[in-house]
Amino acid sequence: MTTTSARQIVRNATGAVTGLVTGIVKGSRKDAPTESDQATAAPVATKQARLLEMLKRPEGATLEELIAVTGWQAHSVRGAISGTVKKKLGLPVTSGTVEGRGRVYRIGGEG
Numbered sequence: 402m403t404t405t406s407a408r409q410i411v412r413n414a415t416g417a418v419t420g421l422v423t424g425i426v427k428g429s430r431k432d433a434p435t436e437s438d439q440a441t442a443a444p445v446a447t448k449q450a451r452l453l454e455m456l457k458r459p460e461g462a463t464l465e466e467l468i469a470v471t472g473w474q475a476h477s478v479r480g481a482i483s484g485t486v487k488k489k490l491g492l493p494v495t496s497g498t499v500e501g502r503g504r505v506y507r508i509g510g511e512g
Contacts, residue, residue: 448470448471448472448473449481449485451470451471452467452470452471452478452481452482452486453486453508455467455470456482456486456494456506456507456508457507457508458507459507460505461505461506461507462505462506462507463502463503463504463505463506464478464479464503464504464506465503467506482494482506486508492508492509493508493509494506494507494508495507495508495509
């Protein structure tokens with residue numbers, strides 16, 4: 402193979418890859434939701450929002466329930482309760498043992 406033909410192969414390959422990438426990007430832009438679609442779409446419940454909802458319930462939530470909803474590990478759930486809920490949001494979190502459930506965490510209320 403000569404140097405000229407190797408350069409031509411590289412140019413052709415580069416052009417092909419550029420064409421593929423351009424097609425992918427243009428296709429994704431066309432399929433992207435417009436502003437009106439985004440305004441009517443249902444809000445996405447974040448894991449943090451689900452954690453807060455569960456802690457605000459009168460019955461509270463156990464660590465196992467919070468792990469199941471968020472998919473986080475136990476230390477991450479406890480860290481979110483301590484760091485985000487208590488410190489950053491300033492919400493009072495109580496915990497207490499409930500017979501048959503174990504330790505239950507709540508925002509406000511009695512432990």
